[in-house]
Amino acid sequence: MNETQTPSYIKALLQPSSRKPAGRKAWSIDLEQVWIPFFLATNTVGDTCLPPDSLGAPIRLAYDADGSVRFSKAGRPVTKIEKELAGSIRVVRDNFTAGLQGFTEQVMVSNEAGYKAQVKLARKAGSPIMAKDKANLDKAFALAMEKAIAEAEAEAAAEPVAEAEGNCGVKTHGKEKVPVTA
Numbered sequence: 001m002n003e004t005q006t007p008s009y010i011k012a013l014l015q016p017s018s019r020k021p022a023g024r025k026a027w028s029i030d031l032e033q034v035w036i037p038f039f040l041a042t043n044t045v046g047d048t049c050l051p052p053d054s055l056g057a058p059i060r061l062a063y064d065a066d067g068s069v070r071f072s073k074a075g076r077p078v079t080k081i082e083k084e085l086a087g088s089i090r091v092v093r094d095n096f097t098a099g100l101q102g103f104t105e106q107v108m109v110s111n112e113a114g115y116k117a118q119v120k121l122a123r124k125a126g127s128p129i130m131a132k133d134k135a136n137l138d139k140a141f142a143l144a145m146e147k148a149i150a151e152a153e154a155e156a157a158a159e160p161v162a163e164a165e166g167n168c169g170v171k172t173h174g175k176e177k178v179p180v181t182a
Contacts, residue, residue: 004110010103024059026081026089031058035089054085 024031036055042048043055062070062078070078081089108115 004107007103024079024081026086027093031081035085039085039088048088050084050088054082058082058085 023033026035029035036058039048039050039055043050058081059079060082062080064070072078080086
């Protein structure tokens, strides 16, 4: 049997970290605490060559096609990560994903039986949880449907009463009152 040694960088990914960054994020990773220092370091050693303004002003205002500042529906100005920096982050993300997939493939090939056993164990352990969630979701949908039907029936039953009591024989269509003719 071919044993696979887990690379230290993979082991490091699995260890909990006490740091809790709380700034603007790119790919769920803090921009100012992780990405900017990382790319400053890669620029320093010559692995990247991001422009200084990309790292000095990484968060920029977003503009509409007409050149005006873009605002969200809540009325706040929209910001974005500078284009070259965002592209470099995307490259790291893609390479990271490829590394994870490569490691997985390596383990699947070198220890096929062990990997299949893990898949079988995970499916067996997850099956009752998924069944319970499905039953709870079905129940929640049924209750929501019953509530919606009851509200619709109550609303439909209340309309003719209000019309008969409040309009003295005059139906209201929009803002215009039209006398009822029998």
